[in-house]
Amino acid sequence: MSTTDETTSGGEGLAATATEAAALEIRNLDARYGQIQVLRNLTFTVNPGEVVVILGANGAGKTTTLRAICGMVTTSGSIILDGQDMRGKDTAEIVRRGVAHVPQGRGTFPELSVLDNLHLGAYVRRDRKAIEEDIARWFEVFPRLAERKSQAAGSLSGGEQQMLAVARAMMSRPKVLLLDEPSLGLAPLIIEDLFNRFSEINQETNTTMLIVEQNANLALDLASRGYVLESGQIVLEGTSDELRTNEGVREAYLGA
Amino acid sequence: MQLFLQRVFDGLNNGAVYAVVAIALVLIFKATTLVNFAQASMAMFGTYLVWMFVTQQHWGIWFAIAVAMAISAVAGAAIERVLIRPFDPTDHLPLVMITFGLAAILEAIAGWKWGLEFHKFPSPFPSAPGDYIGIGGARLRYETIGTLLMMLAMIGVVFLILNKTKIGLAFRAVSSTLESSRLVGVKVGATLMFGWALAAALGTLGGAMVARQTNLEPAFMAKLVIFSFAAAVLGGLDSIGGAVIGAFIVAMIQSLLVGYAQQIPGLHWMKSNYSLVIAFVVILVVLLFKPEGLFGTKRIERV
Numbered sequence: 001m002s003t004t005d006e007t008t009s010g011g012e013g014l015a016a017t018a019t020e021a022a023a024l025e026i027r028n029l030d031a032r033y034g035q036i037q038v039l040r041n042l043t044f045t046v047n048p049g050e051v052v053v054i055l056g057a058n059g060a061g062k063t064t065t066l067r068a069i070c071g072m073v074t075t076s077g078s079i080i081l082d083g084q085d086m087r088g089k090d091t092a093e094i095v096r097r098g099v100a101h102v103p104q105g106r107g108t109f110p111e112l113s114v115l116d117n118l119h120l121g122a123y124v125r126r127d128r129k130a131i132e133e134d135i136a137r138w139f140e141v142f143p144r145l146a147e148r149k150s151q152a153a154g155s156l157s158g159g160e161q162q163m164l165a166v167a168r169a170m171m172s173r174p175k176v177l178l179l180d181e182p183s184l185g186l187a188p189l190i191i192e193d194l195f196n197r198f199s200e201i202n203q204e205t206n207t208t209m210l211i212v213e214q215n216a217n218l219a220l221d222l223a224s225r226g227y228v229l230e231s232g233q234i235v236l237e238g239t240s241d242e243l244r245t246n247e248g249v250r251e252a253y254l255g256a
Numbered sequence: 257m258q259l260f261l262q263r264v265f266d267g268l269n270n271g272a273v274y275a276v277v278a279i280a281l282v283l284i285f286k287a288t289t290l291v292n293f294a295q296a297s298m299a300m301f302g303t304y305l306v307w308m309f310v311t312q313q314h315w316g317i318w319f320a321i322a323v324a325m326a327i328s329a330v331a332g333a334a335i336e337r338v339l340i341r342p343f344d345p346t347d348h349l350p351l352v353m354i355t356f357g358l359a360a361i362l363e364a365i366a367g368w369k370w371g372l373e374f375h376k377f378p379s380p381f382p383s384a385p386g387d388y389i390g391i392g393g394a395r396l397r398y399e400t401i402g403t404l405l406m407m408l409a410m411i412g413v414v415f416l417i418l419n420k421t422k423i424g425l426a427f428r429a430v431s432s433t434l435e436s437s438r439l440v441g442v443k444v445g446a447t448l449m450f451g452w453a454l455a456a457a458l459g460t461l462g463g464a465m466v467a468r469q470t471n472l473e474p475a476f477m478a479k480l481v482i483f484s485f486a487a488a489v490l491g492g493l494d495s496i497g498g499a500v501i502g503a504f505i506v507a508m509i510q511s512l513l514v515g516y517a518q519q520i521p522g523l524h525w526m527k528s529n530y531s532l533v534i535a536f537v538v539i540l541v542v543l544l545f546k547p548e549g550l551f552g553t554k555r556i557e558r559v
Contacts (some may be wrong), residue, residue: 120436123440
């Protein structure tokens with residue numbers, strides 16, 4: 001399944017600027033809930049096909065960052081997707097333009113069947129035949145979902161629900177996939193399996209991923225780069241290797 | 257036996273009517289967890305349109321019903337857009353007050369435009385004195401059969417819309433989880449508008465089914481909707497099948513309990529005008545002992 005068909009094909013020589021090549025570029029993003037400012041002057045980029053992780057303590061603004069990209073939080077600044085500013089657009093429009101978000105708590109429809117959930121994932125698409133093909137394809141990737149396709153999503157185990165959430169998100173053939181704490185509440189073995197799948201999905205579909213994760217070890221294995229968020233500001237950025245060896249990151253997030 | 261059958265047939269007739277309106281209530285409740293207290297008045301208004309088309313324009317009853325349903329659908333959509341959408345959907349009190357206000361306004365307009373007196377309403381089904389099938393001496397009227405068939409057709413149509421169309425899928429998504437719906441690109445506002453349009457059209461259909469039996473006046477649906485509400489609560493408020501079964505249970509209780517009250521020791525004081533009380537007792541008992549109803553979803557807070 002090919003999702004990003006116009007990534008960096010031009011190369012640096014042809015692309016006008018480096019920013020134009022970014023899949024997602026966040027510039028001077030501020031967000032607030034009432035009086036409380038949650039994000040301050042956030043600036044970062046995610047390149048096409050790249051997996052980027054955002055690390056940070058509880059309340060640092062990680063979830064808000066993802067929600068802001070989806071237009072679910074009032075913000076100022078710019079959120080540039082494929083060269084177009086998405087800030088101020090409504091969520092449905094942003095999804096149409098190629099962002100898929102797997103929120104904390106999965107974002108599935110517990111009362112609806114697995115199949116209905118997948119069809120809803122493809123809600124913004126019109127290519128009916130290709131949708132059926134994609135469903136078959138995700139059933140191959142997650143055979144557990146195929147076995148339970150008529151069951152209510154809410155009756156699945158936590159791991160199965162997370163698989164469904166990811167498959168649902170991929171059904172929109174997103175350019176950028178946002179994952180919010182996908183490991184939350186899952187057993188270690190299941191988490192490991194899930195992260196392997198993320199890696200496979202990234203390689204096979206070339207989908208750009210921005211992931212927020214408490215489990216920094218796993219997330220840094222998956223990602224090529226990362227940002228560390230503290231009180232709504234980016235305090236550190238680097239490649240996964242750089243972050244892994246950083247003293248502050250080791251103490252705060254890797255338990256070393 | 258004859259009397260028993262007659263009471264069962266009466267129950268079937270009323271059950272079908274309660275069910276039609278209960279389905280409209282459930283549709284709105286499913287999507288918004290809001291009880292639309294204007295449902296009865298909206299249906300009443302639509303029924304007056306049917307009456308006007310038939311008596312003044314001399315249209316056929318079914319054509320008049322179809323046109324009135326279409327007008328009701330547009331009006332229902334407009335009500336959602338203008339009166340409901342601007343308000344915070346999670347804050348129910350203002351919304352409930354709006355539906356109450358809308359009910360009052362519609363009833364006032366109907367009273368002013370069409371008067372407070374009772375109007376005879378044309379029957380959509382054969383309703384001459386001889387139009388019945390005799391079973392065991394009891395009369396199963398063609399009207400009852402027609403209303404039942406109409407209700408079944410309506411359930412079929414609603415089921416097809418919800419389960420086989422894209423807007424139906426969106427509607428079920430919005431009924432399930434608002435935030436997830438937004439995240440898959442469903443336009444929540446437009447979807448709710450569709451729900452209101454559908455509910456308004458169904459309400460008008462229900463009104464037109466029953467108006468011959470009750471006669472038409474500005475409050476004729478308000479009396480009936482209590483039974484539909486009891487049916488919906490009993491069925492679980494978010495279950496269409498539950499609402500239909502609830503409607504027949506309420507109608508049967510009403511018809512049999514009131515009918516046999518004289519023979520039941522201690523109940524001989526109960527007269528037919530107590531049936532409204534029965535509806536309230538049903539609502540009260542269900543809310544006290546089984547708030548999710550017979551077939552409703554038990555709400556589980558997910559972390």
